[in-house]
Amino acid sequence: MADFVQFLGLAFVLGVPVVLAAMGGLTSERSGVMNIGLEGKMLFGACVTAMVATSTQNAWLGLVGGIGAAILASLLHGVLTQVYRMDHVISGMSINILAWGGTSYLYSPHFTDRAFGSTIPVVPREVFYLLAVAIPAVIWVYLKRTRGGIRLMAVGNDPEKSRQMGIDPIRVRFMALVATGVFCGLAGAMIVSNTGRFSEGMTSGRGFIALAALIIGGWRPVPTMIACFAFMLFQALQIQFQGQAIFGVMLPNELWLSMPYLVTLLALAGLISKNSVPAGLGKA
Amino acid sequence: MNQPIRMVGISKRFGSVQALQGVDLKVEPGTLHALVGENGAGKSTLMKVLYGQLQPDEGTLEIEGTLRRFAHSRDAIAAQIGMVSQHYSIIPELTCLENLMLGAEPGAWLEPRSATERASTLADRMGFRFDWNEPASKLSTAAAQKLEILKLLWRESRLMILDEPTAMLSPADSDALYASLHRLAAEGATVIVVTHRLPEVMDHCRDVTVLRGGKRVSSFPVAETDPRQLSEAIIGRSMIETQVEVRVGREPMLVMRDLRIQGDRGQEAVKGATGELRVGEVVGLAGVDGSGQHELFQAITGHAKILGGTLDFLGQSILVASPRQILEMGVRLIPEDRHAEGVVEDWTLEENSSLGLHRLAPFAQGSRVNIRARSEETQKMIDRFQTKCRDRYSLMRSLSGGNQQRFVAARALAHQPKLVLAFQPTRGLDIEGTRQVYAALRDQAQAGSSVLVVSFDLDELLIHCDRILVMEHGRLLEPPADLARDRQAIGALMVGAA
Numbered sequence: 209m210a211d212f213v214q215f216l217g218l219a220f221v222l223g224v225p226v227v228l229a230a231m232g233g234l235t236s237e238r239s240g241v242m243n244i245g246l247e248g249k250m251l252f253g254a255c256v257t258a259m260v261a262t263s264t265q266n267a268w269l270g271l272v273g274g275i276g277a278a279i280l281a282s283l284l285h286g287v288l289t290q291v292y293r294m295d296h297v298i299s300g301m302s303i304n305i306l307a308w309g310g311t312s313y314l315y316s317p318h319f320t321d322r323a324f325g326s327t328i329p330v331v332p333r334e335v336f337y338l339l340a341v342a343i344p345a346v347i348w349v350y351l352k353r354t355r356g357g358i359r360l361m362a363v364g365n366d367p368e369k370s371r372q373m374g375i376d377p378i379r380v381r382f383m384a385l386v387a388t389g390v391f392c393g394l395a396g397a398m399i400v401s402n403t404g405r406f407s408e409g410m411t412s413g414r415g416f417i418a419l420a421a422l423i424i425g426g427w428r429p430v431p432t433m434i435a436c437f438a439f440m441l442f443q444a445l446q447i448q449f450q451g452q453a454i455f456g457v458m459l460p461n462e463l464w465l466s467m468p469y470l471v472t473l474l475a476l477a478g479l480i481s482k483n484s485v486p487a488g489l490g491k492a
Numbered sequence: 493m494n495q496p497i498r499m500v501g502i503s504k505r506f507g508s509v510q511a512l513q514g515v516d517l518k519v520e521p522g523t524l525h526a527l528v529g530e531n532g533a534g535k536s537t538l539m540k541v542l543y544g545q546l547q548p549d550e551g552t553l554e555i556e557g558t559l560r561r562f563a564h565s566r567d568a569i570a571a572q573i574g575m576v577s578q579h580y581s582i583i584p585e586l587t588c589l590e591n592l593m594l595g596a597e598p599g600a601w602l603e604p605r606s607a608t609e610r611a612s613t614l615a616d617r618m619g620f621r622f623d624w625n626e627p628a629s630k631l632s633t634a635a636a637q638k639l640e641i642l643k644l645l646w647r648e649s650r651l652m653i654l655d656e657p658t659a660m661l662s663p664a665d666s667d668a669l670y671a672s673l674h675r676l677a678a679e680g681a682t683v684i685v686v687t688h689r690l691p692e693v694m695d696h697c698r699d700v701t702v703l704r705g706g707k708r709v710s711s712f713p714v715a716e717t718d719p720r721q722l723s724e725a726i727i728g729r730s731m732i733e734t735q736v737e738v739r740v741g742r743e744p745m746l747v748m749r750d751l752r753i754q755g756d757r758g759q760e761a762v763k764g765a766t767g768e769l770r771v772g773e774v775v776g777l778a779g780v781d782g783s784g785q786h787e788l789f790q791a792i793t794g795h796a797k798i799l800g801g802t803l804d805f806l807g808q809s810i811l812v813a814s815p816r817q818i819l820e821m822g823v824r825l826i827p828e829d830r831h832a833e834g835v836v837e838d839w840t841l842e843e844n845s846s847l848g849l850h851r852l853a854p855f856a857q858g859s860r861v862n863i864r865a866r867s868e869e870t871q872k873m874i875d876r877f878q879t880k881c882r883d884r885y886s887l888m889r890s891l892s893g894g895n896q897q898r899f900v901a902a903r904a905l906a907h908q909p910k911l912v913l914a915f916q917p918t919r920g921l922d923i924e925g926t927r928q929v930y931a932a933l934r935d936q937a938q939a940g941s942s943v944l945v946v947s948f949d950l951d952e953l954l955i956h957c958d959r960i961l962v963m964e965h966g967r968l969l970e971p972p973a974d975l976a977r978d979r980q981a982i983g984a985l986m987v988g989a990a
Contacts, residue, residue: 353604358593358594358597361586362586362595365583365586366581366583369581369583370583370595372581373565373594373595373596374569374596375566376566487584
């Protein structure tokens with residue numbers, strides 16, 4: 209029993225950054241901006257959090273820096289897609305590549321003499337635990353009960369009709385992208401809090417799992433949160449059972465490692481058609 | 493609103509096209525004013541200027557005695573101007589109440605209870621009923637139109653612009669709409685109706701302004717004019733509505749027996765249709781929108797799931813034929829939604845000309861497309877109904893709706909099709925375009941094809957078709973022989989009253 213509780217706890221901890229990133233994806237995609245760059249924004253967030261926290265020796269300043277970096281990356285996506293009308297997938301992917309290369313460069317000895325693995329002051333993880341549960345609830349209320357919420361839904365559904373109703377779709381989208389930056393920055397900072405250091409590519413595809421959870425959750429905050437935790441149950445399984453025989457069968461390590469990704473893929477294949485995509489996703 | 497709305501000398505140019513040229517419009521407060529004209533006459537452009545969606549190159553706008561200049565629709569909305577566009581601006585993912593408030597929410601925090609109260613009061617005033625928490629995606633076309641009217645009231649619009657408000661409505665719903673508009677005008681609202689339908693102008697409006705080619709032709713009180721004078725003003729010459737010489741079809745082309753078709757939501761959309769189309773005839777398929785016309789067309793083109801019955805084309809069953817085979821057999825479609833089913837908007841006219849037909853003569857050359865033949869064919873398609881475009885390399889997107897429709901109709905009629913299925917082939921077309929398209933459909937039938945036309949305008953079918961069939965609630969009905977062209981008998985079949 210104690211093992212089981214521990215196991216659930218592990219899944220929760222693993223799920224927190226994914227939930228935060230998925231909420232970032234939610235605000236963006238609900239406004240009609242396709243966002244496959246969650247991974248990159250998380251990575252920027254993590255890297256800058258670690259850098260600022262190390263140089264200032266202040267965890268909270270690190271968090272602010274990480275969020276700021278993720279907001280900038282998110283706004284870059286906004287400028288490229290909304291002002292320069294670049295394809296949303298290409299822009300998102302560019303930001304991921306920029307993040308993979310950029311963070312690696314920023315954190316290399318050429319750029320900074322702080323050694324890898326030096327201890328970094330971090331924001332207590334409990335803060336993120338609380339946010340991962342609170343933010344989906346707040347978004348849910350926001351979408352249902354506020355002016356900004358219905359405008360966000362409207363713009364994501366049909367920007368042209370929204371404009372006709374006196375709404376400025378570009379403004380709504382940029383606000384949504386700022387929120388995306390904040391949530392992705394939090395997700396990145398959480399990963400740093402977890403490990404106490406930054407390492408290259410440390411987000412390891414969780415931005416994409418967040419995206420999958422968003423799709424499976426039908427772009428709704430609470431189901432998306434549940435989907436994130438459900439995916440991470442499998443990661444927890446991996447950590448718990450890797451290298452152990454189950455009913456006398458020894459599963460190869462590689463299978464365990466690929467488990468969360470495999471489950472994501474299967475879930476997407478099985479469920480994607482049942483959910484309705486925001487109709488204006490990717491539209492000008 | 494106590495003073496007239498005055499637009500003076502409005503000009504607007506799009507690239508090389510002069511859409512509006514020094515247009516004046518004066519609308520008296522508290523009246524229904526009709527704005528009529530052919531496609532491309534500039535009606536929508538003028539209304540977009542009034543609603544702040546477009547900024548005029550020249551000209552002034554005077555509302556309540558003051559000159560105004562709108563940079564966005566929201567400026568116009570603030571000046572108590574509201575517009576219902578032809579395709580509505582309802583967001584299906586929001587509830588009815590959210591749609592009602594959208595863009596004019598009372599505060600940052602929505603208070604559903606007080607909003608519902610105000611919404612219900614407005615609805616009661618108009619005699620409408622809504623389930624406010626229902627998703628707007630469930631609304632019928634007529635209900636969506638009503639919600640649009642309530643949106644105007646919610647925003648306290650004093651000037652209401654309605655663009656083709658009855659295009660998608662049944663006659664009964666149209667009458668109800670005008671009853672609402674009269675009531676609003678009686679309460680002091682000023683209404684501008686953009687329309688193609690002269691009977692509506694004659695029956696419901698006080699004044700009418702006619703645009704032609706981006707200029708104002710005339711403006712007069714409706715009481716001092718008649719449909720003949722009006723149609724002369726619209727198209728520049730008298731147009732006499734004549735009924736065609738009815739032709740009797742020859743051998744059967746398409747035969748269906750007890751055909752049952754599944755609809756998009758799994759329902760039985762067509763319930764045992766039996767009937768035939770014969771060589772040489774143009775058959776009109778009348779009926780209220782959503783009676784199964786769409787599914788019937790889908791089934792004949794090989795896209796729908798057929799639950800039972802038989803469907804023979806030229807003596808051969810096409811129940812299991814693929815859309816490609818059916819296309820190769822000579823069935824052509826003028827689709828209901830040309831954006832979804834007819835054209836690729838980001839392609840040029842030339843690329844669109846062979847869309848779906850690329851395996852057939854004259855486009856195919858082995859496994860390649862014969863580029864030269866395609867160029868020639870495109871030019872023929874453009875010329876056939878005088879599609880207005882820069883050249884055949886123009887993007888489909890750059891054409892107005894009416895011109896896209898001309899091109900799509902020309903494509904369906906190219907290369908001797910055997911059966912032409914036309915779903916509202918004249919949607920968005922003006923009087924002259926409509927006449928031309930029907931003339932071409934009739935010529936095609938004369939040349940040995942069959943034509944099946946769906947239209948929600950019964951008069952249009954009565955004027956142009958040899959025979960009328962009716963779809964009502966998934967059933968295919970044929971009026972009795974002695975009442976085959978009786979407007980009332982057919983109308984009764986359409987609404988299930990016969």
